[in-house]
Amino acid sequence: MLEIRLHGRGGQGAVTSAELIAIAAINKGNFAQAFPSFGPERRGAPVVAFCRVDDKKINIRAKVYKPDVVIVLDPGLLSLLDPTEGMGEGGILIINTKKKPQEVAIAPGRSIKVVTVDANTIATEELGRPIVNTTMLGGFIRATGLIGIDDIKEPLLERFGKKLGERNLKAMERAYQEVSIGE
């Protein structure tokens, strides 16, 4: 089972990212869960969303405490929280930042793979505003190989409609190409 935690701010679409990963995995015949950190929705406040993917039925009704993958949609959150909390050796940390993985001073000396995507730039260019949830999925797909770009196409187009969906898809594909994966 792969456990994923997403950090974002209310309105950035962290929950949507978790949903799209889960639906893509389920459509492939796998089992998955996606859920928000339950509570009132507050635009701009730090939010957490969770996702689990497995090849058998998932029987856990609790938050993710030991994530294998963490996605940070908003680099500003890095000064507020430790994105690697609960993460074991071999974890993957995917951050929206202009920096290269070796420039990100998170978890030095730990065997955590840092992956960076300049998602603000990509999303601004492709979508006209820095809503990075779908862009970051490109980085996630490249870094984990859990699902393919093709798997996420259908749920993405269903979610956003053809016009907006295709622009989001383009942003995701760019992130897939432009991602920087650390050692």
Place this chain on the structure above:
Amino acid sequence: MARQRKGIEVSIAMADAVAQANVDVIAAYPITPQTHIVEHLSEIVANGELDAEYVPVESEHSAMSVCCGSSAVGARTFTSTSSQGLALMAEIFYIAASMRLPMVMALANRSLSGPLSIWNDHTDTMMVRDAGWIHVFVENGQESYDNVFCGFRISEDPSVMLPLAVNLDGFILTHMIEPVIYEDNETIRKYLPEVRMKNALHPDNPVSMGCFAMPEIYTEAQMGREQGLLDAYPAVVKAWKEWGDLTGRYYRPVETYRTEDAEYCIVTMGSYGETAMEVVDALREEGEKVGVVKIRLWRPFPFEDFRSAVEGKKSLIVVDRAISFGGPGGPVALELRSALYGRPNAPAIVNYVAGLAGRDVARSDFRKIILEGKAKASKGETEGFTLYGLRG
């Protein structure tokens, strides 16, 4: 709709099930965490995908009143609520059962104020435990979807004619995206016949309902309610069996997991049953002889199923999601203690109350509850209850 497996939010799947059940009337007032269910239903009706009356009432009291009226004329009736909404409809909630009005409610369980909280536990449903409704608890999205159909089938069964609540944990289930298998409409039509009421309100055949009762008849009316709820049991079992025969997914009033050779068991109701199974699997690897007993049918309480599920066990660790203040602890443990009272070799019962107002109960917590509970039982510490995770 063809049979298909979908990744979908449980609330949406439940609303889709209500539409597939071809309901006639939906009356509801939005309240967290039930909101997505009725929002989606209002969309379905507004889009013309379901020929039903969606009555956007001004309060839950009115929602339940509309449901009583629509059920009384023989319309298939659905509503959904949570917490404070249920509290506001409590008056009419009791009356629905007393008047033997079939309907299905999705009760997205949430804590009651105060303090004000929107999160999940079972304090709302326990408030109406004694109203005379049939109460079913589900533990995942598929069970939520399935039990909409089973719910209508049971509730409208001529031998039952009682309202039924499908209890699903708020947020934990309502806001979860997971795989749900949708059955095709043909299967649903086969399983769920058109609603037929023997004594529906109709101008051509006038009947009186909900009459005033003098002391001379109130006692008998209450006995009728009690007997009616007890008589619902075989219809519940039959409806679940037939659903299983059609879909392969069988439900039973009390369900067990790895209990055959278990010396002790954890007992849960609702979605906690899933995490409990996961933790029991891990403890089994370590040699613990532990199993899970899950209460699915809460009213009418399946005493015999429960007793046979726990026969020969040394102890039971019961996880409640509500407190009966000033009383013996959690309502489920109370029920189980009285089910076993005075029986020879009955298992000892240790009661925990956990996960109030959405406080997360992780695998490590279940593990602690199980092992600590087992130790308490062996030391004979079975009085009262422990509020798990209480901070000093």
